[in-house]
Amino acid sequence: PRKKEKLGVALVGLGGYSRGRLAPGLQKTEHCELRGIVTGSPEKIPVWQNKYNIPDANVYSYDTMHELANNDDIDIVYIVVPTGLHAKYSIRAAEAGKHVWCEKPMAMDVEECQSIIDATNKNGVQLSIGYRMQHEPNTKTIMKYAEEETYGAVTGVKTGAGYNGSHPEGDWRLDAELGGGALYDMGVYPINAARYSTQMEPIAVSGKQSTKRPEMFHEVDETTVFELEFPGGVMAQGETSFGKSMNYLDVDCTDGWYNLRPFQSYSGVQGETSDGMQLPPDPNHQQARQMDNEALAIKEGRAPIVPGSEGLKDIRIVRAIMESSEKDEARIE
Ligand code: NDP
Known part of the structure; x- marks a missing residue:
């Protein structure tokens, strides 16, 4: 039927x-x-x-x-x-x-x-x-670059996703129990990107959560910055925020670089490479x-x-970032 x-x-x-x-x-x-x-x-x-x-x-x-x-x-x-x-x-x-x-x-x-x-x-x-993003053609291309070392081995990643916005009172994105905060909502994009652009899993994680608008973000983070260390000393610097508009993934390699800017927009992902290649946006409906x-x-x-393991690996990192941020705060007090 x-x-x-x-x-x-x-x-x-x-x-x-x-x-x-x-x-x-x-x-x-x-x-x-x-x-x-x-x-x-x-x-x-x-x-x-x-x-x-x-x-x-x-x-x-x-x-x-x-x-x-x-x-x-x-x-x-x-x-x-x-x-x-x-x-x-x-x-x-x-x-x-x-x-x-x-x-x-x-x-x-x-x-x-x-x-x-x-x-x-x-x-x-x-x-x-x-x-x-893992279905998006340009994203798949840079995943392959990492695998095949097209521009040499990946040496470092910088990535951030965020938007400058306000959430109405009562919105679940401000509620800790419902999974609010920039790190959960937007932070998984740079975390996932750091993992797919290096094709590695981090061995150390640190991070710092903060807010500039405590009247809105009193339960959850407005902004989180983090650092992931991958095997071989490869570092990824990440940031995410509800108070700053950003959408980038920059990858450095031993023999060149490439980026996706933006790297997670609905309307398309585009980038360029150190040898002047353009990665034009794909017009198809992402979802x-x-x-x-x-x-x-x-x-x-x-x-x-x-698969589910992809989600789990990112959540493990989210929790490690939160833990790292809490520990740092304890040290200052
Ligand atoms: P919304 O707040 O717009 O909608 C959430 C819906 O969930 C509500 O309309 C409601 O639907 C239902 N719901 C059930 N229980 C609750 C509750 N206790 N509080 C609030 N809503 C409840 O959220 P989004 O649609 O933006 O996000 C939903 C999920 O999708 C999130 O996990 C988010 O991270 C994800 N998302 C993913 C995106 C992507 O690009 N992959 C982009 C945007 C969101 P109903 O009234 O029908 O019960």
Whole structure:
């Protein structure tokens, strides 16, 4: 039947990212399509049903989402709620026997990440993390440069992601328990980039968290700077902020350099190399490409492009940065 052609996706959490990027992306995908919604906001239901032709049988609340187990229309459940709730609903989706896509950052700590991985393994379903950059052509090119040492071995990385903005009171991005703060929200981009641009895992981590607007950021960081040391003394300097607009990934190598500026924009990633090569932006819809790649992996029974371990490794670094920042503060007092 229909299922043989495209896999059915249910979006869990109909906020800004689901509405603005994922649902539109799922209108462009070849291997999957939007078929269901899980929401805690009844007023959103008719709007989404009308816009995307979603039948009553494919509409769930967080309390009824375990009933997805009885719905063959849905193959994949995409968790797009605040980060502090990723583990809870990812596990619920896995236990309903559905493949799980979980947004970045994967979860609050390593234990939560591992519990998602365990639940998907136990239920024999796939797990992928919503790192769209790892599907992006120019990003893949620089990953290959590192692997093949096209410009020599990587000697250092500088990377930052942030925007200058305000969050309204009550926004989960200001709430520590729900996974707010610049480091979780935006910091995983430079962390992930430091790892994919070196193709190595760090052996030492340090960092410092701060805020210039304590009236807004009293529970979470507004800004975090960090340093990752990789084997061979290769250093990555990273920064992330809700108070400063930035979007860069600069890589130095023994025989040259290259960059991606911006390195994580929806509208395209572009860069240049020390020998004058341009890496022009790719016009394709990033989220559509990400979801199609991962849907095809499921259809073909292959491992996901961005498995759960990718999310876990970044969260381990996030926690080490937080710990380092706390220790430093203790030393000053
Ligand atoms: P929003 O605040 O816009 O939406 C979150 C949605 O989650 C809400 O609309 C709500 O949907 C649901 N929700 C369930 N419980 C809660 C709760 N306790 N508090 C608030 N919302 C709740 O967030 P975003 O859409 O921007 O982000 C969602 C996730 O997507 C995050 O993990 C974020 O990191 C990730 N993201 C990823 C991006 C990427 O480029 N990969 C870009 C942007 C976000 P409902 O009313 O339907 O229940």
